[in-house]
Amino acid sequence: MGDYIVIDHMIRPFEYACESVSTGTSFNVKVDEDKREIFSDQTFPDLHPEACRFLRPKGNLLQCTIHRDSPAQCKFYRCIVMRILNETGIVIGTVTGTLSLHSDDPGLRSMWEEVWKNIRESDPDAESRIQVFFEDHGYHVI
Numbered sequence: 001m002g003d004y005i006v007i008d009h010m011i012r013p014f015e016y017a018c019e020s021v022s023t024g025t026s027f028n029v030k031v032d033e034d035k036r037e038i039f040s041d042q043t044f045p046d047l048h049p050e051a052c053r054f055l056r057p058k059g060n061l062l063q064c065t066i067h068r069d070s071p072a073q074c075k076f077y078r079c080i081v082m083r084i085l086n087e088t089g090i091v092i093g094t095v096t097g098t099l100s101l102h103s104d105d106p107g108l109r110s111m112w113e114e115v116w117k118n119i120r121e122s123d124p125d126a127e128s129r130i131q132v133f134f135e136d137h138g139y140h141v142i
Contacts, residue, residue: 004020004021004022004052004073005018005019005020005021005052005053005054005071005074006018006019006021007053008026011028014030014031014036014039015028015029015030015031016028016029016031018071020071020073022073023073025071027069027071028069029054029066029069029070030066030068030069031054031065031066032065032066032067032068035056035058035063035065035067036065038056038057038058038063038065039054039056039065041056044056044057052064052074054066054070061142064079064081064097067081067097067127068124068125068127070097074097079096079097080094080095080096081095081096081097081099081127082094082095082127082130082131082141082142083095083141083142084103084108084134084139084140084141085139085140085141085142086105086139086140087138087139087140089140092105092108093105093108093112095127095130099119099126099127099130108139111133111134111137115129115130115133115134
């Protein structure tokens with residue numbers, strides 16, 4: 001995705017003016033507060049200049065550090081933004097950037113319908129609200 005988002009300039013710390021190369025659309029982003037520490041480490045973008053400037057490793061995963069403000073092209077990219085694990089630590093579902101649940105577990109799918117009644121994709125806190133909902137119901141979410 002590095003060829004699709006260009007950082008024009010920093011507005012203030014952790015806030016950037018960007019452009020979508022594919023559409024020519026300008027947009028501003030703020031680095032998600034919970035990802036500012038990993039964003040500050042420039043090792044990954046220095047080693048991978050072709051990658052999106054907002055991707056950072058966290059453990060074995062790459063994370064988008066502007067998930068809340070990411071442009072539509074990123075939201076439609078089917079990356080996994082959340083893994084839902086059962087009480088034994090087995091992944092039983094994933095949520096993609098479009099906030100779609102992928103799971104064969106009927107209980108999890110039923111709970112998804114419940115949480116989705118109160119959350120919409122346009123909600124800037126949708127991802128964190130989904131995570132809290134599942135954690136409150138005994139699931140582990142990464």
